[in-house]
Amino acid sequence: MADKLVADKHVRYILMAEKKKESFESVVMDHLRMNGAYWGLTTLDLLDKLGSVSAVSGGFAGNTGHDPHVIYTLSAVQILALFDKLSILDVQKVSSYIAGLQNKDGSFSGDMWGEVDTRFSYIAICCLSILKCLDKINVKKAVDYIVSCKNLDGGFGCTPGAESHARQIFCCVGALAITGNLHHVDKDLLGWWLCERQDYESGGLNGRPEKLPDVCYSWWVLSSLIMIDRVHWIEKGKLVKFILDCQDMDNGGISDNPKDAVDIFHTYFGVAGLSLLEYPGVKTIDPAYALPVHVINRILFTK
Amino acid sequence: MHGRERNEASKPEETAAKALELRSLQSQFMSNHHQKIYTQEAIQLSAKLLGINPEAYTAWNYRKLALESRIDEDSDPSLVDSIIDEELRVVQNALKRNPKSYGAWYHRKWVLSKKGHYYSSLEKELQLLNDYQKQCLVNDYQKQDDPKKQDNARNFHAWNYRRFVVELTETSEEDELQYTNMINDICFSIYSAWHYRSVLVSSLVAKNADGFMPKETIRRELDYVHNAIFTDELGQSGWFYYLWLLDQTLKMETPLRFSSWPSDGSIITTFCSESGSFPLILYFDQAVSGVSSSTVTIDSELKANEDLVWEPVSDNKNSQVDSCVWVAHLKFDSRGPCFSRKENKVKVSLGGIVSSMGCNLSTPYEFVFTVLHTVGESSQQGIVSWTDGFNNWDDAQSKDLNSFIALNADAGFEWRKEAIKIEIDHLRNLPDSKFGKLILARLLMAEETMISDDAVKGFHYTEILQLYNDLIALDSWHAQYYKDEHSVALLHKVTSSTESMFRHLFRYRNMNNIVCLRLNNLTLSRIAAVEKLLFVQMLDLSNNELHSAEGLEAMQLLCCLNLSHNRIMSFSALDSLRHLKQLRVLDVSHNLIGGEHPVDTTRYLCSSPLSNSGEVGREVPCKYWDAYLVLRDLMKLKQLDIRGNDLIFSGEEFSSFVRQVVPKLVWLDGHKLTN
Numbered sequence: 010m011a012d013k014l015v016a017d018k019h020v021r022y023i024l025m026a027e028k029k030k031e032s033f034e035s036v037v038m039d040h041l042r043m044n045g046a047y048w049g050l051t052t053l054d055l056l057d058k059l060g061s062v063s064a065v066s067g068g069f070a071g072n073t074g075h076d077p078h079v080i081y082t083l084s085a086v087q088i089l090a091l092f093d094k095l096s097i098l099d100v101q102k103v104s105s106y107i108a109g110l111q112n113k114d115g116s117f118s119g120d121m122w123g124e125v126d127t128r129f130s131y132i133a134i135c136c137l138s139i140l141k142c143l144d145k146i147n148v149k150k151a152v153d154y155i156v157s158c159k160n161l162d163g164g165f166g167c168t169p170g171a172e173s174h175a176r177q178i179f180c181c182v183g184a185l186a187i188t189g190n191l192h193h194v195d196k197d198l199l200g201w202w203l204c205e206r207q208d209y210e211s212g213g214l215n216g217r218p219e220k221l222p223d224v225c226y227s228w229w230v231l232s233s234l235i236m237i238d239r240v241h242w243i244e245k246g247k248l249v250k251f252i253l254d255c256q257d258m259d260n261g262g263i264s265d266n267p268k269d270a271v272d273i274f275h276t277y278f279g280v281a282g283l284s285l286l287e288y289p290g291v292k293t294i295d296p297a298y299a300l301p302v303h304v305i306n307r308i309l310f311t312k
Numbered sequence: 313m314h315g316r317e318r319n320e321a322s323k324p325e326e327t328a329a330k331a332l333e334l335r336s337l338q339s340q341f342m343s344n345h346h347q348k349i350y351t352q353e354a355i356q357l358s359a360k361l362l363g364i365n366p367e368a369y370t371a372w373n374y375r376k377l378a379l380e381s382r383i384d385e386d387s388d389p390s391l392v393d394s395i396i397d398e399e400l401r402v403v404q405n406a407l408k409r410n411p412k413s414y415g416a417w418y419h420r421k422w423v424l425s426k427k428g429h430y431y432s433s434l435e436k437e438l439q440l441l442n443d444y445q446k447q448c449l450v451n452d453y454q455k456q457d458d459p460k461k462q463d464n465a466r467n468f469h470a471w472n473y474r475r476f477v478v479e480l481t482e483t484s485e486e487d488e489l490q491y492t493n494m495i496n497d498i499c500f501s502i503y504s505a506w507h508y509r510s511v512l513v514s515s516l517v518a519k520n521a522d523g524f525m526p527k528e529t530i531r532r533e534l535d536y537v538h539n540a541i542f543t544d545e546l547g548q549s550g551w552f553y554y555l556w557l558l559d560q561t562l563k564m565e566t567p568l569r570f571s572s573w574p575s576d577g578s579i580i581t582t583f584c585s586e587s588g589s590f591p592l593i594l595y596f597d598q599a600v601s602g603v604s605s606s607t608v609t610i611d612s613e614l615k616a617n618e619d620l621v622w623e624p625v626s627d628n629k630n631s632q633v634d635s636c637v638w639v640a641h642l643k644f645d646s647r648g649p650c651f652s653r654k655e656n657k658v659k660v661s662l663g664g665i666v667s668s669m670g671c672n673l674s675t676p677y678e679f680v681f682t683v684l685h686t687v688g689e690s691s692q693q694g695i696v697s698w699t700d701g702f703n704n705w706d707d708a709q710s711k712d713l714n715s716f717i718a719l720n721a722d723a724g725f726e727w728r729k730e731a732i733k734i735e736i737d738h739l740r741n742l743p744d745s746k747f748g749k750l751i752l753a754r755l756l757m758a759e760e761t762m763i764s765d766d767a768v769k770g771f772h773y774t775e776i777l778q779l780y781n782d783l784i785a786l787d788s789w790h791a792q793y794y795k796d797e798h799s800v801a802l803l804h805k806v807t808s809s810t811e812s813m814f815r816h817l818f819r820y821r822n823m824n825n826i827v828c829l830r831l832n833n834l835t836l837s838r839i840a841a842v843e844k845l846l847f848v849q850m851l852d853l854s855n856n857e858l859h860s861a862e863g864l865e866a867m868q869l870l871c872c873l874n875l876s877h878n879r880i881m882s883f884s885a886l887d888s889l890r891h892l893k894q895l896r897v898l899d900v901s902h903n904l905i906g907g908e909h910p911v912d913t914t915r916y917l918c919s920s921p922l923s924n925s926g927e928v929g930r931e932v933p934c935k936y937w938d939a940y941l942v943l944r945d946l947m948k949l950k951q952l953d954i955r956g957n958d959l960i961f962s963g964e965e966f967s968s969f970v971r972q973v974v975p976k977l978v979w980l981d982g983h984k985l986t987n
Binding site: 035036037038039040041070071074075076078120122123124138143160161162166167168170171172173174186187188189191192200201202204205207209217218219220221223235236237238240241242243244247257264265268269270271272275284285287293295296297302305306309310 | 313314315316317318319331334335338342346364365367368369370372373376414418422463466468471472475501502503504507508510511514547548549552556599626627634788789790792793796859860862885910911913914915916917919921922923924925932933934937
C-alpha cells in the first residue's frame with residue numbers, strides 16, 4: 010500500500026526515459042516524442058524539478074521527419090511556455106497554421122487530412138489563447154460547434170452525436186472555459202455524471218459508465234469538475250489513495266492501475282491529478298490549460 | 313501502460329531485435345515518404361509498419377497520398393475496388409493490433425467517404441460492422457472475469473464509425489433503433505447503445521416520425537427501460553437513460569415560465585429623494601434571448617419608457633445572448649407632473665421571446681403593478697448592523713411571494729402528472745437503491761412544482777429531505793452532492809408558503825424599512841429558489857456552508873448581503889455579486905478566503921483574462937486579480953467586512969488595495985475610514 014508520493018523516484022524515471030531511446034517501447038512511440046516531452050517536463054515542473062533538464066528543440070510534428078499535426082503543435086507551445094521561451098516561435102506562422110484548420114461549421118481538423126474531433130477544437134483554442142491570437146479564429150462558431158457536441162447526459166463527444174467520454178468532456182469544457190463560455194454547460198447534470206465515475210472499490214475514476222478506473226481520468230474528470238465548481242461532489246481522499254497505489258514504488262513512474270506497467274503519460278496524469286487534489290509538495294496546475302498556474306498567470310496577466 | 317503488466321518478464325535480446333526491426337522499417341518508410349515513392353513495394357512496407365505500429369500516424373497520411381496517386385475520376389472501377397479492398401484490409405490488420413487506433417478508424421472513414429460511392433461492396437460494410445460489434449459483445453460476455461478482456465463492445469470508435477456508415481448507406485433510424493434493441497437484449501450495460509438510443513429517439517420524435525409522437529414514445533420507452541433498471545442491479549447505463557426520459561417527460565414541450573419583480577398585482581414604493589429609477593426584473597426558468605423593447609412593452613404614465621434598454625444579467629451584454637435573468641430600469645422623474653398623483657399603474661407585455669430550448673411565447677402575456685410615490689427619509693448614513701434595528705414582519709403587508717408562472721397554457725399537463733405518478737409508485741417499491749432514492753427525490757420535487765393547489769403544496773418536502781439524508785448515509789462518498797440537493801429542497805420548502813416565509817422576513821428600520829430575509833444557520837451549502845426572492849433587499853446567509861455566491865446575481869434589489877461564517881475560498885467564488893449594482897453593504901468575514909486552497913474552483917466561472925472575457929485591453933493586476941474584478945464593479949459599496957479570512961489578506965497590503973479599488977468605501981472591517 011502506498012502512503013506517500015515518491016516524487017524523487019518519478020523524477021529519476023522521467024530523466025531515464027529520455028536516455029532509453031532505443032528500447033522497443035520507445036521506438037514504437039517515436040511519433041509522439043513531442044507529447045512525451047510535454048508530459049515529462051510538466052510533471053518535473055509540478056514537482057519543482059524543471060532545472061534538471063536542458064532546453065528542448067523540436068518541430069511541430071511528433072518527431073523529426075513526421076508530418077505536422079495540431080496535437081504536437083500544442084505540446085510544442087506548452088513546452089516553450091514552461092520554459093518561458095515562447096518568443097522563439099514564429100507566432101504568425103504557428104497561429105495561421107492552426108487557424109487554417111478551422112472548418113466552415115466551426116470545427117477543427119487535426120491536420121490537412123481532415124479528421125474532425127472536439128479534441129482539436131480544444132487544442133486550437135488552448136494554443137491560440139497562450140499565443141494571444143484567439144482573434145484569428147471564429148470563436149463564436151468554434152463554440153457553437155462544441156455546443157452541438159453536447160449530449161443528453163450533459164457530457165460531450167468527439168463529434169455531434171458521439172457518446173460522452175471524460176477525455177472529450179475535458180476538451181470541450183476546457184475550450185468553453187478558455188473562451189468564457191461555461192454558461193453553455195449544465196453544471197449540475199454534467200457534474201453529477203462526472204462524480205458518478207468514481208469506483209467504490211478502488212477509489213479511482215473511470216471515463217464513462219461501466220468502465221474500469223484509470224489514473225488518466227484523475228486528470229480529465231477532475232479538471233472538468235474543477236472548472237465547473239463541482240469537485241466537492243467526489244470523495245477526494247479515496248482518489249488520492251488510488252493514484253498513490255498506482256506508483257511503482259521501486260523504479261518510479263505511475264501506471265493506469267496498480268497492476269500495469271508505468272509510462273510517462275500516466276506519470277504526468279497521476280501527478281497532475283494529485284496537484285488538483287492539493288497534495289502537499291506539488292505545485293498547482295491550471296485545470297483548463299494543463300500547465301502550472303504560475304506559468305499561465307505569467308502569460309495571461311499583464312502585471 | 314494500458315494492458316501491459318508491471319514486471320512482465322521480457323527477454324532483452326528479443327526486444328532489442330524487435331526494436332531494431334521497427335527502427336529499420338521506420339527509416340525506410342520515412343525515406344519513401346519524403347521522396348514520394350509509391351511503388352507496390354513501398355506501399356507494402358507501409359502496411360507492414362502499420363501492422364506492427366498502427367500509431368505511426370504519418371504512415372496513414374502516406375497511404376492516403378499513395379491512393380490519390382493511383383486512382384482518379386477516370387480510373388477503372390475494378391482497380392478502384394481492389395485498392396479500396398486493400399486499404400480496408402490494412403485497417404483491419406491494424407485494428408487487430410489496436411482496436412482503438414484513431415489513425416486506423418479515420419483511414420477507413422476517409423477511404424470510404426472519398427471513394428465509397430464507387431465501392432461495390434458498400435452494403436457489406438454495415439453488415440461487417442454489425443458482426444464486429446456483436447462478436448466483441450459475445451467475447452466480452454464470455455470473458456467477464458478476465459482482467460485482460462478487451463472490452464470492445466464499448467469501443468466508441470466503432471460506434472462513431474457506425475454513425476458514419478449509417479449515413480453513407482442511408483440506413484433508417486428505425487432500423488438502428490432495432491439494432492440497439494438487439495444489443496440491449498444481450499447486455500443491458502452497454503452505455504454506448506443507450507446513448508445512441510437517446511439520439512435516435514430524440515431525432516424520430518423531433519421529425520414527428522410515424523409511431524413516435526412524444527407522449528406514446530415516452531410511455532413506451534419508460535416501460536422498456538424498466539426492464540433494465542429493475543433487473544440489472546449493478547448496471548448504471550439504464551439508470552442514466554431513465555433519468556433522461558424522466559427529464560423529457562417534464563420538459564418536452566413545456567411552456568416557458570417566469571417570475572418578475574415587480575410581480576403581477578403588486579404595489580411598489582419609491583421615495584422621491586432617491587434616484588429616479590427602479591429595476592424591472594424578469595427571471596425565466598430557461599435561458600432566453602431576444603428580450604428587448606420590441607418584445608417587452610411598457611404602458612404607463614411614468615416618464616417615457618419606450619426605449620428601455622434590456623440587459624441580460626451575464627457578462628456578455630449582447631441582446632442575442634441566452635440568459636435566464638433580464639433587467640431594465642424604469643425611470644421616474646420626481647419633479648414630473650405624474651408625481652402629483654400618488655399612484656401610477658404600469659402594464660408590461662411580453663411577446664416574441666424565444667428560449668434556448670425552442671419554447672416560443674405564442675400569445676403575449678401581460679401583468680400590471682402599481683408604483684406608489686412617497687416622501688421618505690433620506691438613506692441612513694451610519695453603519696449597518698445585522699443584529700439591531702429590525703422589526704418583525706407585518707402580516708397585513710402584501711407580499712411579492714411568487715413562484716414561476718407559466719407563460720402559455722399547458723395542454724399537456726395531465727399526462728405528465730400521470731406519468732410521474734406511475735414512476736413514483738414503481739420507485740417506492742424498489743428495495744434500498746441509491747439511484748432509486750435519488751430519482752424518487754427528484755420526481756417528488758418535480759411533482760411539487762406541478763402542484764398549483766396551495767392547500768396541498770409543500771406536502772412532499774419532508775419526504776424529500778429525508779430521502780437526501782438517507783442517501784448521505786447510504787452513499788457517503790457523494791455526501792456533498794446530496795447535501796447540495798438537500799439545501800435546494802430546504803430552500804424551496806422555506807419559500808413554499810407565505811406562513812413559512814413570514815418566519816424569516818423582517819424589516820430594517822434604519823433603512824426605510826427595507827425587506828430583510830434571514831436564512832442563517834440552516835446548514836445551506838447551496839443557494840436556490842431565487843425566483844421567489846426577487847423582492848428581497850437585505851439578505852442574511854451567515855453561518856451556513858456556502859462556498860459560492862452562484863445564484864445571487866438575479867437578486868437585483870439586494871443592497872445588503874451577509875455571507876459571513878461560510879466556506880467561501882476566494883473572491884472568484886463571489887463573481888455573481890458583480891451583477892448586484894445596488895450593493896452597499898457586504899460582509900464576507902470569517903470565511904476561508906486566501907488560505908491554504910491553492911486550487912481555485914471558480915477560476916473559469918468569472919470574467920477574466922484567463923477566460924478571454926471581460927473588457928479587452930483592461931489591465932488586470934495579477935495579485936488579487938479576482939478581488940479586483942469583483943470589487944471594482946460594486947459602485948455603490950460603502951461597507952465591507954473581510955475580517956477573519958486568512959493569510960494574504962491580513963495586514964495593510966490588502967486593506968490599502970481595497971481602498972484603491974473602492975474609493976467610495978466608508979466602513980471597512982467595522983471601522984470608519986478616514987480620508
